[in-house]
Amino acid sequence: MHAQSSPPVVAAPAVVLSLACAGSFVVVLDATIVSVALPAVRAELGFDPVALSWVVNAYTLVFAGFLLLGGRLADLLGQRAMFMLGMGLFTAARLAGGLTGSAEQLLIARAVQGFGGALLMPVTLSLLTTTFTEPGRRARALGTWSAVGAVGAASGPVIGGVLTQWAGWRWVFFVSVPVGVLAVAVAAAVLPGRSTAGAPARLYVIGAVLATAGLGALVYAVMQASARDTLPPLLGSLALLGIFLLHQAKWAADPLLPLEVFRLRSVSSGNLVMFLLGLGFFASPVLLSLYLQDVHGYSPLQAGLAYLPIGFAMFCGAQTAGALSVRLGNRRAAVLCCLLGGAGFAGVAALIGVHASYLSSVQLPGILLGFGTAAAFTPITISATGGVPPRHNGLAAGLLNTVRQTSGAIGLAALTAAIAWEPGAEALAHGYAVAFTASAACLAVAAGVAALAMPRR
Numbered sequence: 001m002h003a004q005s006s007p008p009v010v011a012a013p014a015v016v017l018s019l020a021c022a023g024s025f026v027v028v029l030d031a032t033i034v035s036v037a038l039p040a041v042r043a044e045l046g047f048d049p050v051a052l053s054w055v056v057n058a059y060t061l062v063f064a065g066f067l068l069l070g071g072r073l074a075d076l077l078g079q080r081a082m083f084m085l086g087m088g089l090f091t092a093a094r095l096a097g098g099l100t101g102s103a104e105q106l107l108i109a110r111a112v113q114g115f116g117g118a119l120l121m122p123v124t125l126s127l128l129t130t131t132f133t134e135p136g137r138r139a140r141a142l143g144t145w146s147a148v149g150a151v152g153a154a155s156g157p158v159i160g161g162v163l164t165q166w167a168g169w170r171w172v173f174f175v176s177v178p179v180g181v182l183a184v185a186v187a188a189a190v191l192p193g194r195s196t197a198g199a200p201a202r203l204y205v206i207g208a209v210l211a212t213a214g215l216g217a218l219v220y221a222v223m224q225a226s227a228r229d230t231l232p233p234l235l236g237s238l239a240l241l242g243i244f245l246l247h248q249a250k251w252a253a254d255p256l257l258p259l260e261v262f263r264l265r266s267v268s269s270g271n272l273v274m275f276l277l278g279l280g281f282f283a284s285p286v287l288l289s290l291y292l293q294d295v296h297g298y299s300p301l302q303a304g305l306a307y308l309p310i311g312f313a314m315f316c317g318a319q320t321a322g323a324l325s326v327r328l329g330n331r332r333a334a335v336l337c338c339l340l341g342g343a344g345f346a347g348v349a350a351l352i353g354v355h356a357s358y359l360s361s362v363q364l365p366g367i368l369l370g371f372g373t374a375a376a377f378t379p380i381t382i383s384a385t386g387g388v389p390p391r392h393n394g395l396a397a398g399l400l401n402t403v404r405q406t407s408g409a410i411g412l413a414a415l416t417a418a419i420a421w422e423p424g425a426e427a428l429a430h431g432y433a434v435a436f437t438a439s440a441a442c443l444a445v446a447a448g449v450a451a452l453a454m455p456r457r
Contacts, residue, residue, distance in 0.1 A: 023124035032156025037169040062114030065216035071122035071398015080191035086120030091180025098173035125397035143322030154311020157304030207256035214240030269453035270384025278407025280442030313370035321378035337376035342443030344369025349436035
């Protein structure tokens with residue numbers, strides 16, 4: 001029997017936008033809010049120093065590995081089902097993390113949370129691309145979505161510091177639970193079921209296993225970059241991803257990743273520019289926070305508050321990006337914004353030091369890098385998800401989010417390794433300057449690739 005078809009999304013666009021932004025906010029917030037609470041978690045649950053990093057890594061590994069699968073499932077099972085499943089799992093795991101009584105239970109909850117986030121994040125983007133079809137409205141909606149994500153990233157350290165200091169580390173997990181419960185209830189009420197035409201497509205298990213294992217091994221290899229055993233998982237990831245691509249091209253009747261999407265110039269170029277942007281940008285909140293603490297002696301809460309002007313600039317950049325993309329076109333807007341972000345990173349690299357003031361070395365160039373990079377996400381996202389057949393909207397969203405997450409993990413590992421962890425503030429300041437110079441170079445290359453490869457409109 002064929003499933004009954006359902007009409008396209010009929011919920012008010014503002015409600016759809018609110019749901020998409022709520023999903024993006026809680027996922028992005030989690031990337032920064034938990035790290036502040038790690039010392040308190042270690043003290044209460046008895047983590048050893050090596051295992052403590054897996055409070056973050058367990059989430060990152062599963063999240064990155066399942067993003068591509070999450071995007072494809074959104075196309076096959078429908079947006080309502082995947083939003084409710086992803087948000088429901090994410091919220092339940094957050095609640096379990098706050099209630100946990102042991103280190104092992106917390107790590108399991110974090111892994112489940114990563115899986116829920118991987119199912120949720122692609123559908124937040126595909127909801128917007130299917131609801132807002134007019135280019136101007138789509139650009140403004142994606143700008144708002146990006147701006148909310150920027151707020152989540154910037155506010156995470158501040159909220160985490162306040163909650164950990166005044167309410168206890170468990171509230172770092174509890175804080176987003178009400179948002180998740182409300183979002184699931186609204187999605188159940190307003191989003192329609194899956195729309196099908198003919199027999200439902202099949203999801204080949206082999207492709208899903210190969211993609212998830214390959215991406216997971218790649219992110220694990222990056223996270224272990226400073227260890228001696230990084231080569232085996234790296235080679236394993238390359239082998240698995242190579243077999244995955246061969247399987248998708250030759251053997252899969254309904255592939256998890258139909259390779260013909262890369263024939264679209266907008267998709268291939270948009271994902272390449274996003275990868276380069278992610279390499280340089282996604283490590284910056286962590287690096288700036290560590291620089292202020294390691295070199296200038298800031299507390300975690302002070303470092304979080306010091307990042308707020310940059311976060312506000314990111315919000316303004318994301319809000320401006322929609323109109324800028326419509327006026328200039330995606331290619332020119334991406335080039336301009338990447339150049340602005342690169343100039344901000346170059347300013348930080350040139351001005352930071354032991355005796356440098358926060359205002360001149362971090363805040364002012366940081367505002368430029370925050371505005372430019374956050375504004376760049378909208379035209380790149382429009383390009384990477386534009387012109388895709390409706391049946392592949394979730395796939396395009398999952399692919400782009402996979403590229404973002406993987407590039408962020410690689411960038412953080414590579415830029416952290418570029419810092420010479422030698423005693424003395426002078427040596428540390430020089431190491432951070434090298435890392436921010438590398439970030440500026442990544443943004444400059446991203447601008448060049450955008451200028452040469454992205455379509456004009």
